[in-house]
Amino acid sequence: MRVLVTGHEGYLGSVVVPHLIEAGHEVVGLDVGYYADCLIGPPPPRVSSVRMDLRDLGCADLRDLGVQAVVHLAALCNDPLGNLDADLTYAVNYRATVNLARAAKAAGVTRFLFSSSCSLYGSGGGDAPLDETAPFEPVTPYGESKILSEQAISSLADDDFSPVYLRNATAYGFSPRLRGDLVVNDLVGHALLTGEVRLLSDGKAWRPLVHVRDIAAAFLALLAAPRERVHNRAFNIGQTAENYLIRDVAELVREVVGGTVTCADGGGSDLRNYRVRCDRIATEIPEFRPEWTVRSGIGELAEAYDRYGLTLEDLTGPRHLRLGRIRELLAGGRLDASLRWTTLTGTQG
Numbered sequence: 001m002r003v004l005v006t007g008h009e010g011y012l013g014s015v016v017v018p019h020l021i022e023a024g025h026e027v028v029g030l031d032v033g034y035y036a037d038c039l040i041g042p043p044p045p046r047v048s049s050v051r052m053d054l055r056d057l058g059c060a061d062l063r064d065l066g067v068q069a070v071v072h073l074a075a076l077c078n079d080p081l082g083n084l085d086a087d088l089t090y091a092v093n094y095r096a097t098v099n100l101a102r103a104a105k106a107a108g109v110t111r112f113l114f115s116s117s118c119s120l121y122g123s124g125g126g127d128a129p130l131d132e133t134a135p136f137e138p139v140t141p142y143g144e145s146k147i148l149s150e151q152a153i154s155s156l157a158d159d160d161f162s163p164v165y166l167r168n169a170t171a172y173g174f175s176p177r178l179r180g181d182l183v184v185n186d187l188v189g190h191a192l193l194t195g196e197v198r199l200l201s202d203g204k205a206w207r208p209l210v211h212v213r214d215i216a217a218a219f220l221a222l223l224a225a226p227r228e229r230v231h232n233r234a235f236n237i238g239q240t241a242e243n244y245l246i247r248d249v250a251e252l253v254r255e256v257v258g259g260t261v262t263c264a265d266g267g268g269s270d271l272r273n274y275r276v277r278c279d280r281i282a283t284e285i286p287e288f289r290p291e292w293t294v295r296s297g298i299g300e301l302a303e304a305y306d307r308y309g310l311t312l313e314d315l316t317g318p319r320h321l322r323l324g325r326i327r328e329l330l331a332g333g334r335l336d337a338s339l340r341w342t343t344l345t346g347t348q349g
């Protein structure tokens with residue numbers, strides 16, 4: 001299939017694109033380019049791509065691309081970035097997302113894979129794992145933007161247009177566009193570089209965790225699965241056995257990497273607290289075979305950090321922290337307050 005991947009220059013996109021190419025799909029990327037040059041290690045394969053803000057996309061743009069499927073990853077991703085300006089989060093993650101889905105449908109796209117998030121379960125958890133029918137209890141504009149998008153895209157579903165909602169758990173693992181703002185990536189980096197496994201909260205919240213390459217495998221499986229199994233359906237992406245208390249993740253990091261577990265000053269409780277059940281994808285999409293556990297991912301990260309000479313400045317600076325990167329671009333006058341480039345960036349080859 002010829003597949004449009006939006007947000008192909010992000011943390012997930014940089015791993016999803018090679019997966020799709022290896023499986024024989026032809027990929028076209030679309031990204032505004034906030035993190036284009038924030039690379040570590042060998043870069044992902046170059047693909048034909050469009051440098052564009054999703055908010056400016058029109059129906060004709062999508063028709064011109066001639067794609068049969070869309071993998072929609074582009075977003076102002078994660079809760080802290082979403083809190084920077086809630087309206088911008090809704091503009092990109094919700095309104096531009098629905099606009100993209102409409103344009104895709106009008107252009108004859110038959111499958112639309114939307115990168116949603118388990119963040120929509122928000123504060124809904126506790127000890128019982130939540131399946132896809134659980135009520136939504138978002139605690140941030142980011143979580144809410146995913147709910148609004150799922151609901152609006154769902155109204156477009158028909159015989160010719162099949163949206164699918166991938167409610168990804170919190171990701172971890174190495175990507176050529178690394179993120180130090182993800183809990184496992186952060187804990188491993190600090191353990192390796194400072195000897196401290198530094199918790200930023202009290203560690204008592206539950207969180208489902210999934211390796212970035214297992215997310216890529218889920219996109220691939222849901223792209224290829226028969227329509228009747230996926231049409232207009234949500235899937236929690238991860239493994240039911242991979243829900244963790246954050247303090248237990250810290251303990252695992254200590255076991256694998258070494259160091260001392262500490263709590264950052266003022267580390268209070270985290271409102272986001274949920275466990276999820278991932279039995280729907282496990283039983284209904286057998287082509288999806290997750291390969292990673294948090295323990296194996298910690299080892300992989302430590303090895304990659306070492307191999308590519310990651311520094312503390314890399315891990316905690318704008319190169320690999322989303323909020324830090326956006327703030328840097330704002331402070332340097334390269335982005336205006338609406339997160340639009342102040343200089344023309346053009347189309348990539």
Ligand SMILES: NC(=O)c1ccc[n+]([C@@H]2O[C@H](COP(=O)([O-])OP(=O)(O)OC[C@H]3O[C@@H](n4cnc5c(N)ncnc54)[C@H](O)[C@@H]3O)[C@@H](O)[C@H]2O)c1
Nearest residue numbers: 007009010011012032034053054074075077115117168171
């Ligand atoms: N990383 C996670 O743990 C996780 C978990 C659940 C869901 N998700 C979802 O998966 C998707 C990808 O996440 P990620 O971790 O790769 O995020 P990311 O921030 O690393 O990448 C997002 C990409 O979208 C691009 N983008 C942002 N605004 C844009 C706009 N207006 N127009 C065009 N491109 C734009 C950015 O430049 C970036 O390359 C997001 O939708 C996110 O909400 C991620």
